[in-house]
Amino acid sequence: MTVAGSSAPAAASSSSASRRQGRSNRNHNNDDVDMVASADPSSSQAQAQAQAGEGAAQVNNIEFPRAIAQNLKPAVGAFVPHNDSLAKGLQYITEATVEYEEFYGNPNFKGAGAKDSTIPLKKAPSSRAKAVQAAHADQMAFSNDPRIHAMEDALLSIKEMQYQMEAEKQALERLTSIVAAGAALPVANSLEDSYKNILDKEIKHILARRKQEAIATVGMNPDLQTFRTKVWEVHHDASGLPTSAYGEGAGGEDEDDEDMEIMVTGDGNNVQSLKCPLTTDFLEDPVTSSVCKHSFSSAAIRAMIQARPRAVCPVHGCNRPIALEYLQPNKALARKVARQRMIQQEMSQRPEGEAIILVGGPSRGTRFRPLSLNVPKPLFPVAGKPIISHHIAALSKVEDLKEILLIGFFEDSVFSSFLQDAAREYPNLHIRYLREYQSLGTAGGLYHFRDEILRGNPDQVFVLHADVACTFPLVAMKKAHEGHRGLCTILGTRVPRDSANNFGCLVAKPDTNEVLHYVEKPESFISNLISCGVYLFDCAIFDEIRKSLENKKGNVETDIYGREVFQDGNKLRLEQDLLRPLAQARKLFVYETKDFWRQIKTAGSAVPVNGLYLEQLLQTNPEKLAKTVPGGPEIVGAVYIHPTAQVDPQAKLGPNVSIGPNVYVAKGARVRDSIVLDNVDIKQNACILHAIIGWNSKIGCWSRVEGTPSAAHNSTAVTKSGLKIQSVTILGKEVSVKDETIIRNCIVLPHKDLKSSCENEIVM
Known part of the structure; x- marks a missing residue:
C-alpha cells in the first residue's frame, strides 16, 4: 500500500x-x-x-x-x-x-x-x-x-x-x-x-x-x-463464467492459497491447473490432450484410458473423447510444475521464527510500586508506549519471525487490550499470552509450554526478559548465532567493575565469543561482561531442559544445619540451572553490544530508561518527537508529547520528557527528565524534575516535585550520610500537591493530598 x-x-x-x-x-x-x-x-x-x-x-x-x-x-x-x-x-x-x-x-x-x-x-x-x-x-x-x-x-x-x-x-x-x-x-x-x-x-x-x-x-x-x-x-453471449475459472475447489472454497497452481491455457477454453484432476496432486510427467487441451499426470490418465475402452475427459463438464493417441508430452507445463514444487518446498523448509517475552506476574515486580498498583510493569509506558512494545518492535524486524508469546502469572484479562492494539500495529505477527498457574522457574515455564512454542516448527527461539531496555540488536544477534551454530547465544554488554557482581557474569574467548564460564551474581569479581537477559536458543534446548529437570528431581541439597533438603523437581531457573551447564559443555556463545542497556527493576529506573529510548528515537525516528515551532512551547532535546496533550506556548519541556494522553501543562511550567502519565494537570510555574507523576494527579502553582540527578552510570539511587536515598520522586495515582509545596526524593502512594512539603519520605 x-x-x-x-x-x-x-x-x-x-x-x-x-x-x-x-x-x-x-x-x-x-x-x-x-x-x-x-x-x-x-x-x-x-x-x-x-x-x-x-x-x-x-x-x-x-x-x-x-x-x-x-x-x-x-x-x-x-x-x-x-x-x-x-x-x-x-x-x-x-x-x-x-x-x-x-x-x-x-x-x-x-x-x-x-x-x-x-x-x-x-x-x-x-x-x-x-x-x-x-x-x-x-x-x-x-x-x-x-x-x-x-x-x-x-x-x-x-x-x-x-x-x-x-x-x-x-x-x-x-x-x-x-x-x-x-x-x-x-x-x-x-x-x-x-x-x-x-x-x-x-x-x-x-x-x-x-x-x-x-x-x-x-x-x-x-x-x-x-x-x-x-x-x-x-x-460468450452472457453465459456464466465456469466455476473452475476462479480457481476454486468443490463447494466454492479456495482450493489453495497459491495462485500459481492455477494458470490460463493457451487455447482459452479452460483454466489449466498444475494439479492433476485424477490424483489431485501436482502433475507428474504431464501430458495434454490434443482435443480438449486438458492436462494430466501421464501414468494416471493412461491407466484410466486402458481401463475404459471408450473413455471421455475426466474433467467436470468436458465430454470430449480421450485416447492414448491424443496425449502429447507437455514440457513447458512440466517446467512450471517443477518451479512451483521448488517454491513450495522452499516455503515448507523455511521454518517460522518464534519469540518469547517473560513478563513475570503481580507477585513479582513489587519494587515497581506504587506504579505497579495500577498497571503491570511490562505495560508501563516509557517513551510513549508500553515497555514490552519496544521488545515487540525489535522482534518485528527479524525475518521469518511469525509469533510472539508472552508468558507470565498475570490474569488473562490484563493483556487483552494490549494484545488487540499490538495486532493492529503488527498485523503480520501473531501475539499471544500464555498464563502460568504455578511457579516453574523461567526454564521450567519454557518447558511447560514447549508444545505451544514448537507448534510452528521453529528452529530458533528468542527469549527476552520484559524488565530490560536496550536497542535489541536481534537481527545482528541472529546472524552471529547462525555463524557459530551453538545451542545458545546470549546478548552481552560491559558494565563498570564495581557493579558487575549484580548481574550474571560471562568469561568468553575474545576471538570466538565462546563462553567458558558463567556465574549468576558472583560474590567476587569475575568479569565485567554480563548477560543482558536476551537469549537466542536452538530448539534443541528443550532436550537440555528435560535432562536438567530429570537430573534435578533426584538431587538433594543440604541446609545450614546439615539436613538434606529435596529440591523442587519441576522448578528450573534459566540462568542458574541451564546456562552454566551449557557454558561448561561449550555450547554457549555471547554477542556483545556496544549500545545502551538498562534493567528496569524499581519504579525510579523508568526515568533513565525513558531518556535512553527517547535519545534512540531522536537518532532513528525524530519525526515521532516534539520540536520547537513558532508559537509553541520551548522543546529541549528529546521530548515525546501525546497528540491529545495540551502544552502552553510559554512552558518549557525537556530533555528526556514523556507527556501522556490528556495532560495539561500550564504557562511557565518546567518539566525535565520526567514521565507525566495520563490526565495530569500541571498548574502555572510548577516545576517537575527527575520525577514520575501518576495518573490523574494535580500539581499546584509554584510547586516543585523533584528528585536528585542520578550519577553518570544511571544509578537510580544516591547515598547521603551513608544512607540510600531515593533519587527519583514518584507520585502514585490521583495525588494532589497544593500550591507552593516542595516534594523532594519521595515516594507517594496513590490518593494522597499533600498540603505541606516533604523530603526523603515514603508517604503512605
Whole structure:
C-alpha cells in the first residue's frame, strides 16, 4: 500500500504510463484482428466479432471502479484541498473508468494473445497466428494475452488506491473528531504531523483487515472476479463464467492459497491447473490432450484410458473423447510444475521464527510500586508506549519471525487490550499470552509450554526478559548465532567493575565469543561482561531442559544445619540451572553490544530508561518527537508529547520528557527528565524534575516535585550520610500537591493530598 505523501505520485505516474502503453497496444491489436476478419469474412472469427458488439452493450453500466469514485468523492471532497494524494486518487480512478469503458465497449477486441503469447503485438500476425485465431474464435477473453493481464493489474492497483483513500478518509475524520471533542492537539506538534501519525495507524489496521478477509489473494478478489465474468459474458453471449475459472475447489472454497497452481491455457477454453484432476496432486510427467487441451499426470490418465475402452475427459463438464493417441508430452507445463514444487518446498523448509517475552506476574515486580498498583510493569509506558512494545518492535524486524508469546502469572484479562492494539500495529505477527498457574522457574515455564512454542516448527527461539531496555540488536544477534551454530547465544554488554557482581557474569574467548564460564551474581569479581537477559536458543534446548529437570528431581541439597533438603523437581531457573551447564559443555556463545542497556527493576529506573529510548528515537525516528515551532512551547532535546496533550506556548519541556494522553501543562511550567502519565494537570510555574507523576494527579502553582540527578552510570539511587536515598520522586495515582509545596526524593502512594512539603519520605 502506498503511504500518503511518499510514493503515491510516483505510483500514479507509472500507472498512467502503463495505461497509455496499454491503450497503444489495444489499438494495434484491433488492427490485427480486423486483418484476420477481412481475410475470411465467413470465418467464425468474424461472427464472434458481431456477437461481441452485441455483448458489449450489456456491460456499459460498470460497477467498478466508477462506484468507488462516486462513493468516495462526496465523503472526502471536503478534505481534498488538504491532501494532494486524495485528489490524485480520484483522478486516477476517473481515468481508469474511461479505460474500462473503452475496453468493454470495443467490439473488435478479442484478446488475440491466443496460444503463443510471444507473438509481437504491434506487427501483423503470421499465418500461424491467423490459423490459431480462426481455430479458437470463441476463446475466453481472459486468456494469456498480456494486455488482459495488464488490465487486471490496473484493476488491482485501483483497489489498492481505494484502500489508501479509505485510510486517509478515516484518519481525517478521526482527527476532526478529536478537535471537535475539545481535546485540542498539542501546540508542539503540527496538524500535519498529527494527521500522519493517525494515518499510519489506520493503514496498518486496514492491512490487518485485508489479511483477515483474504482480499490480498489475487485469484479470489471479488472485483477481479467481476471483471473476468463481464469479459467472459461479452464473448460468450452472457453465459456464466465456469466455476473452475476462479480457481476454486468443490463447494466454492479456495482450493489453495497459491495462485500459481492455477494458470490460463493457451487455447482459452479452460483454466489449466498444475494439479492433476485424477490424483489431485501436482502433475507428474504431464501430458495434454490434443482435443480438449486438458492436462494430466501421464501414468494416471493412461491407466484410466486402458481401463475404459471408450473413455471421455475426466474433467467436470468436458465430454470430449480421450485416447492414448491424443496425449502429447507437455514440457513447458512440466517446467512450471517443477518451479512451483521448488517454491513450495522452499516455503515448507523455511521454518517460522518464534519469540518469547517473560513478563513475570503481580507477585513479582513489587519494587515497581506504587506504579505497579495500577498497571503491570511490562505495560508501563516509557517513551510513549508500553515497555514490552519496544521488545515487540525489535522482534518485528527479524525475518521469518511469525509469533510472539508472552508468558507470565498475570490474569488473562490484563493483556487483552494490549494484545488487540499490538495486532493492529503488527498485523503480520501473531501475539499471544500464555498464563502460568504455578511457579516453574523461567526454564521450567519454557518447558511447560514447549508444545505451544514448537507448534510452528521453529528452529530458533528468542527469549527476552520484559524488565530490560536496550536497542535489541536481534537481527545482528541472529546472524552471529547462525555463524557459530551453538545451542545458545546470549546478548552481552560491559558494565563498570564495581557493579558487575549484580548481574550474571560471562568469561568468553575474545576471538570466538565462546563462553567458558558463567556465574549468576558472583560474590567476587569475575568479569565485567554480563548477560543482558536476551537469549537466542536452538530448539534443541528443550532436550537440555528435560535432562536438567530429570537430573534435578533426584538431587538433594543440604541446609545450614546439615539436613538434606529435596529440591523442587519441576522448578528450573534459566540462568542458574541451564546456562552454566551449557557454558561448561561449550555450547554457549555471547554477542556483545556496544549500545545502551538498562534493567528496569524499581519504579525510579523508568526515568533513565525513558531518556535512553527517547535519545534512540531522536537518532532513528525524530519525526515521532516534539520540536520547537513558532508559537509553541520551548522543546529541549528529546521530548515525546501525546497528540491529545495540551502544552502552553510559554512552558518549557525537556530533555528526556514523556507527556501522556490528556495532560495539561500550564504557562511557565518546567518539566525535565520526567514521565507525566495520563490526565495530569500541571498548574502555572510548577516545576517537575527527575520525577514520575501518576495518573490523574494535580500539581499546584509554584510547586516543585523533584528528585536528585542520578550519577553518570544511571544509578537510580544516591547515598547521603551513608544512607540510600531515593533519587527519583514518584507520585502514585490521583495525588494532589497544593500550591507552593516542595516534594523532594519521595515516594507517594496513590490518593494522597499533600498540603505541606516533604523530603526523603515514603508517604503512605
